[in-house]
Amino acid sequence: MSSRSQRVNTGINSLVRRLLVKIPGEEPAAVEERESSAVDFVREILESSDSPAVVADVNQASDLIKKRLLQTNPSPEKALRFTNLYSRLLSIPVITQKWAVLYFLYQLSDHQQRTPPILTSPFKSPIKRRRNIEDVIPGSPNYGAKRNDDIPAEAFAPEGLKKLPEREGGQRDRKEEEQAFAKSAATQREGVALKTALLAENYVEIDPPETALLRDLPFTLQGLSSSHLPFSSELTLKLPSTLPVPIISILHTLAEPSLLYRGLASFIQSPGGGLLGQSLRAAIGGELRSYLGLVATLEGQIRRALASLDEREPRGGIGKAGVTLKRCVVWTREATMGLRLMSLISEESKSKKGGQLISLIHGFSSSHGDPMVGAFAERLLVHVTRPFYDMLRQWIYDGELSDPYHEFFVSEQDPNAINDTPDARNRGGASSVWEDKYKLNEDMVPTIITQDFAQKVFLIGKSLNFIRYGCGDSQWVEEYSKAASKELRYGDTATLETWIDEAYKTTMARLIHLMSEKFHLFEHLKALKNYILLGQGDFIALLMESLSSNLDRPAGAQYRHTLTAQLEHAIRGSNAQYDSPEVLRRLDARMLQLSHGDIGWDCFTLEYKIDAPVDVVVTEWGNRQYLKVFNFLWRIKRVEFALASTWRKCMTGSRGVLQGEDENVTKAWKLTRGVLAEMIHFIGQLQYYILFEVIESSWDELQTAIHKEGCTLDDLIKAHTKYLNAITHKGLLGAKKKHHGEVDENTFMVQLGEILRLMLSYRDAVDGLYSWSVSDFTKRQGADVRNDVQNRRDDDDVLINTPATTRRGPRHLPDSTPALGIDDSIVDEFPVLQERLQALGAHFKSRVCLLLGDLAYQPDVDMRFLGVVMNFNDVYQPVRKKSSRPAGREQGRSSARA
């Protein structure tokens, strides 16, 4: 180091020696003294500024030089040469501080060109010129101090820099360029210098003088009235009318920041609407403070300049002072931009709040073309978003909405208002804590976060809130919020995102865990499928068997205690007894609302009670769907049960009581059995389809959906809704036919209901036929006992012709006169029964054909499959139109099939 400073010292010495002029005849001692004082001075200056004022950049220095050369020379020749030299220089490795040397040379050339305009001005008197020189070249020792005054922008720059960072970089460059431009222009065209000088000479004094205006300017910039520039009202600045137009226009430019400042100052005093509004005001207040700092430095400059003014100069010597109105315009230009932007924001913020406000400012920072505006808005955003991030933090870590001014993009819903929304009406007025307590307000989502992200945030908070209030696990929430809570702020979007993702995962996992472990959601779903969707076959069979005699009675005669007793019996008697009591205790049997003429079958229903947190998934709507499906399945089951018992009766009967010789009766029975088998086939296929193709496959989908990794409660709810929809739709409960105008008549539900009713009446008719056959049989038995072989031969005759039998019958039954009436009725009944059976069977077939016709054109594959299964051997001819032909034509074929 010492060698270095030594080298510097010797360098300084030799430099001084080279540049000092020898005064002939001076004493050696004096020479020595002069030399040493010069050396001291040089060292002082060099030491006082040890850090370079410009950025150490080779390219910048070379650019400056190139620019200078281009400006001073009309031809680009010199600049070209410089470029060559410069590239050569770069290739030489010896020197490390190339830029510094270049910059040094640049500065020196600077000096060379600064002097000419003053010196060559022909209009200056020698005295004036001399004074100029004295002005420019003051005593050496205090020159350094003076120099600082000469370049006020430099002293001013660091202050301004700190306040308004957009000016960074630009400031110094621009200053250099301005100087360069002014000076080169002056040298290049001496005419301009001449004009300047002329102007300076023939300067018209203005009233008030520029110095006075300058003195008032700082006050004006702060929005205060001054003697020359009073504010006449809130938003008007009165300019003195005596001023010439150019000065007026300059003052106009200067008035802009003043007026903007006044407007903004009153804006930040106004009461803010909401936390974000307040923080916006605070942020703007901060910016205004730095603006005032700028004004203060400006004022300092003006004071100093005015103090050093030479009154004898033209224009009060203001041209030399370095501070003029024009310069003030330049210095306040960028601040004006900032003020303009802020007043724009403050104007627009009046109609906006919360997230929209952030979106507004973020719009400036992200999509405005001017990088300065962008940076400025970005800076504002940091302050403005603070309350927003506070709310966000509370929401995602505590699940609490602390939003007194409704600025957050999540809002709490008024429970009374919920029922009025169309969405709620779709679900039949069922309100749920999960769905309706909070609402995501899309308009309020600020653009700094994406919609996806907002959705996530919304879910996190909602889940936490739900865990706390719905699941009663506030302890976990508190622990979690203590452990995970972090300070969120604008800027580091990536970290924020990871934090939120983390929070999202934790909360969702916790919620699912609670749902499955504490509230047994999955068990409940399984139980619903087993009991309500008739998955547990043995239980249902037993229940139906034990209830059947009871349910045949009218609905009014059903009593809850019998039902529950039978339910209990069915549970005890089947595998259901091994199910957990948690599930079984929720199972209940009850009657639906009675309507006149209903019998027990129509009203009976099983119910599975779902309580608080789980009803988020199995909603009231879901319950109703389950009920619907249950009732439908129960009806099918009941028809199946009835048909099966009748079939059994027929089968056992055909071995005994139904054996008769009458061909007519045998044929009738044969046809009946055919139709009955058809019906059983139909029911069997329908049941198979619903239980296996519909319920089981949907159940499988539900299982995969809810056991997926990272499944959220929303996913669960969605999957469950989809499951129910699939069941009701494919299970022919909800699908509407689109081909016809009338809606009600054409649903599969209605069609199936009709078919099932037909089956029941058919079965009644079959029962009637059976009892007729039985009574006929007993009658014949009785006749057999009483009459001899001859009589039996008569009977054979009779069987060929039934009316004959009836006519003869009573004659051969001597003992019972009352039996006469019965006999008559029996004889009369058979054709009626036969006719009725035929009509019902035909009706049934036509109905089935219609149904198949509809099924064949369903978009859903499974439903088409049902049609194919039912009609696997093309017995039925599917009919598309509602107006079907009489089904008599098919009679032969269907009986052949049976």
Next chain:
Amino acid sequence: MPGDESKQDKQASAAQARQVIDVFQEISTLLNADLDRQTLSICISLIENGVNPEALATVVRELRKDAEETKRDLQSGGQ
């Protein structure tokens, strides 16, 4: 021989230094900086040793002005 090598190195670097100064001098003439070769090399060495170029420029300017003044004084004194 290491001595020879170092000598050669020195010679090479000296040649390079001369080249640098040549280049800089040409630039200075382009810019009208009005520096003779010796002053320039002194300044370059100063800057190489960490002196602030801006300050150095001021110093040079100052010294020149001083010199001019003394010259003028001398002339006026001589008349």
